Amino acid sequence: MVGIVGYGSYLPRFRIKVDEIAKQWGRDADAVRRGLLLKEKTVPAQDEDTITISVEAARNALRRADINPVDIGAVYVGSESHPYAVKPSGTVVAEALGIVPEVHIADYEFACKAGTEAMFVAYSLIKADQMKYALAIGADTSQGAPGDALEFSASAGGSAFIFGKEKIVAELLHTYSYTTDTPDFWRREGAFYPLHGGRFTGQPAYFKHILGAGQGILKKSGLKASDFTYAIFHMPNGKFPLTVGKKLGFNKEQLEPGWIVPLMGNTYSGSSPTGFSATLDVAKPGEMILLVSFGSGAGSDAFVFKVTERIDEVRDKAEKVRDMLETNRIYLDYGQYAKFRGKIIMND
Amino acid sequence: MPSPRYHREMPQRYRLEAGKCNTCGHVAFPPRMVCNCGCRDFKDERVSDFGKILTFTTIRVAPKDFETQVPYSVAIVESDNGVRVTTQVVDCRPEDIKIGKKVKFVFRKMYTEGHTGIICYGYKAVLV
Numbered sequence A: 001m002v003g004i005v006g007y008g009s010y011l012p013r014f015r016i017k018v019d020e021i022a023k024q025w026g027r028d029a030d031a032v033r034r035g036l037l038l039k040e041k042t043v044p045a046q047d048e049d050t051i052t053i054s055v056e057a058a059r060n061a062l063r064r065a066d067i068n069p070v071d072i073g074a075v076y077v078g079s080e081s082h083p084y085a086v087k088p089s090g091t092v093v094a095e096a097l098g099i100v101p102e103v104h105i106a107d108y109e110f111a112c113k114a115g116t117e118a119m120f121v122a123y124s125l126i127k128a129d130q131m132k133y134a135l136a137i138g139a140d141t142s143q144g145a146p147g148d149a150l151e152f153s154a155s156a157g158g159s160a161f162i163f164g165k166e167k168i169v170a171e172l173l174h175t176y177s178y179t180t181d182t183p184d185f186w187r188r189e190g191a192f193y194p195l196h197g198g199r200f201t202g203q204p205a206y207f208k209h210i211l212g213a214g215q216g217i218l219k220k221s222g223l224k225a226s227d228f229t230y231a232i233f234h235m236p237n238g239k240f241p242l243t244v245g246k247k248l249g250f251n252k253e254q255l256e257p258g259w260i261v262p263l264m265g266n267t268y269s270g271s272s273p274t275g276f277s278a279t280l281d282v283a284k285p286g287e288m289i290l291l292v293s294f295g296s297g298a299g300s301d302a303f304v305f306k307v308t309e310r311i312d313e314v315r316d317k318a319e320k321v322r323d324m325l326e327t328n329r330i331y332l333d334y335g336q337y338a339k340f341r342g343k344i345i346m347n348d
Numbered sequence B: 001m002p003s004p005r006y007h008r009e010m011p012q013r014y015r016l017e018a019g020k021c022n023t024c025g026h027v028a029f030p031p032r033m034v035c036n037c038g039c040r041d042f043k044d045e046r047v048s049d050f051g052k053i054l055t056f057t058t059i060r061v062a063p064k065d066f067e068t069q070v071p072y073s074v075a076i077v078e079s080d081n082g083v084r085v086t087t088q089v090v091d092c093r094p095e096d097i098k099i100g101k102k103v104k105f106v107f108r109k110m111y112t113e114g115h116t117g118i119i120c121y122g123y124k125a126v127l128v
């Protein structure tokens, strides 16, 4: 049996409301709330980045896994906001967790699906008996250009998953990936904000790839939507995952626990993994969970998990996603937000 | 350029590694070579993840690297395993901090060496 031994998430405490961003740019906040189903989003503190978020999420995963960190043989961090262009985030993360030096480290990139890429590789290494445990993290401190629609959603947070063969809380039964060359969203080297290809972002990108991966894994596994208690689809806004879920035959109740985007925003590589983490927080032994990510460029990774009895032992050993979303919130105005996100030009 | 000292101090900055004296049991943080009792024999001990605020001060005029963070607070925290640690307390307003309040140690950026140098990380505390 191969699966998740420990899982954990981290979300910053700072928030900005959709209304505050809309006010700044003369946009209609009601339209954003109704159209994108977003209320507020997380904002990283000035001293937080993808590395610090990864460390905190992984510490929560270790609290639940209850293993010796030195038994982890690989640390993979997936993000589109690695703090260094050259120097892997994973080196700092593994040092902070006490996993170095006998460990394989790599950073992953694939827009919003870098986290599930890391999960796919960590799972595969365990399946191949290469090591006892492997740690996969999806984390981001995403930026939308000021005034762009992305600014309402781009947020910060992440989740970490330790894969292994013993002490499993959710068995990974099936994987499936679906990828093409689709120019829906990109950022060239040296550019500060990403660009998106307008008409390329919805139907030919998000919907095509999530449906491709979702239908592919259902066919491969012989399962149908009604076999799952829960499903999580990448959440660039509130509306897309509900629409794509419906197309695949899932109802709102199946999506609800993982549909955290109205309060979290889109944490990019940390989006669907954190939805999955929030779902594990409430899942019961024997329940099946479908997870489908999406990364622009474009591709989707799909996973079928079955929750084990051990979930009841571990879930209270670290802070749950809903608690992080709904408590200790500190709201920022647009000026503070601009300062936090480095959007103000400063002298050296 | 990255300072050799930053690199050498990673175990204490990243993982709150302390040293427990094998003679008198005193836990030294940061770790040191010689204990107050004269003993030079320490074993590894980690400062626990949680603690409480013993005392604190609020900084309103900060050195250059910390100017954008004012006002911020620095506290002496006693960890659950009895180690005293001086640390910044973040993600709150100074008026939220009280002596005796419970905190958790977190991993944060401490400072960056300009726009092109390395990013230095370490521990801070948040209220829980």
Ligand SMILES: [Zn+2]
Pocket: B021, B022, B023, B024, B025, B026, B035, B036, B037, B038, B039
């Ligand atoms: Zn001593």
